[in-house]
Amino acid sequence: MACAVCVQPGELALEARPYPTEAAEGWVLVDIAAIGICGTDYHIFEGKHPFLEYPRVIGHELSGILAEGPEAGTLVVVNPYVSCGKCRPCRRGKPNCCARIEVLGVHRDGGMCARIAVPRDNVYPATGLTPQQAAMVEFLAIGAHAVARSEVGTGDIVLVTGAGPIGLGTAIFARLAGAEVHIMDVSDDRLAIARDRFGFAACHKPGDAIVSGELAEGFDAVFDATGNARAIEAGFPLLAHGGSAVLVSVVKDDITFSDSEFHKREARIIGSRNALKSDFERVIAAIRAGQVPTDAIASEVVSLADLPGRFPGLVTDRDHLVKVLVTP
Incomplete structure (x- = not known):
């Protein structure tokens, strides 16, 4: 499958990576529906992110469809903060500041692709939202x-x-x-x-x-x-x-x-670091209730195939944009 990879600062390319067909125990496969481009992605492209090793598949504002299990076909929001579940913050109900946190698209490869495997506990139903609205949930949860x-x-x-x-x-x-x-x-x-x-x-x-x-x-x-x-x-x-x-x-x-x-x-x-499940759920409920102007948030939709050619222009024009969404 094609993945948007920041090869090095200033270079974004589509690379072929294996299409996931199996997930580890406790993880699920999600077919990506939409991806929001974040300031983090721009910083990665500019070489300004302090915690990143290149090359990296970018993308952590993700919505998708569960690809397996009894809830297959359900639209979900992906929480991109993969926590260890064992450190003191995790034990105290603060996985957003896990001592060994791995953020999709930063510490490990992200979701600017067709399919990704994520922890089962990191997907939340987005019933009543469109795939593009669901891809806005993560940044709003911040x-x-x-x-x-x-x-x-x-x-x-x-x-x-x-x-x-x-x-x-x-x-x-x-x-x-x-x-x-x-x-x-x-x-x-x-x-x-x-x-x-x-x-x-x-x-x-x-x-x-x-x-x-x-x-x-x-x-x-x-x-x-x-x-x-x-x-x-x-x-x-x-x-x-x-x-x-x-x-x-x-x-x-x-x-x-x-x-x-x-x-x-x-x-x-x-x-204030990242977000909790309760924040994601609060945002989902607010969008569902019409309290968030998602039409005003969505500045543009770009296809994954066009992204490498468009990305440098998006970086320089971001003062005029709120949220650019990518469809795989």
Whole structure:
């Protein structure tokens, strides 16, 4: 079968790999229906991912059809975080931060292909969704998990910095939780998408005098989805007393902040990594209920055969895109 392989930075190619016909005990075969292209895939192509060895079959935002067993034919979402089930986080119900986690498309080959074998416990029924909607669940679950970690709700005022797909997903689920949502980004194009396609009217640029007037007391939560150390640090002064800085993105840099200001606010720093089964299920239910504007999320659909030729252009044009989906 044809697989999209990032051979080395700057080179994506279709390679023939064996078509899986058997799965190990506890694993199942899934015929891939749709794949979302993630910022991680772009970073892999650009050579910016810190945990990757080339060559690698990319793709971890996956929907598919169970190929075997009593539930064969069922549309499912694939949870791409393969956990060990034995380490302390796993034993404590936190497989999303497993000490030996392997993410499909990063630590092991992903699903940008026709069929993949995954752990049985990593597939969730997506009844009522289309295959393309089901391929959006994983990235939306990242934001849903961050919102759940923050404990924001009705009456809270929050800021999401970074209006890419992860930031938009975070903003959508913060809004569903009842919060008043503001969005900040350096890109006018991304802010226009957030405003015009998703209805987030309160959009800001870095450097705006945002903590003033009705917002003079700051935000109850600031979610960072930029992956930029300076942006993370700039978020701390925007916190209200008792507020939370939620780090959805991850950076390799050290982060600094004023300890006295942090203590004065009794602020919290919350790391948010990956997502749990409950987050996937929350997203599936929200899409099924029509609470997530999936038509606005889907920017373009590309066939797997066309992907190597299209991928460099998608990388450079990603400020104008929300989610590109691939069909095998």
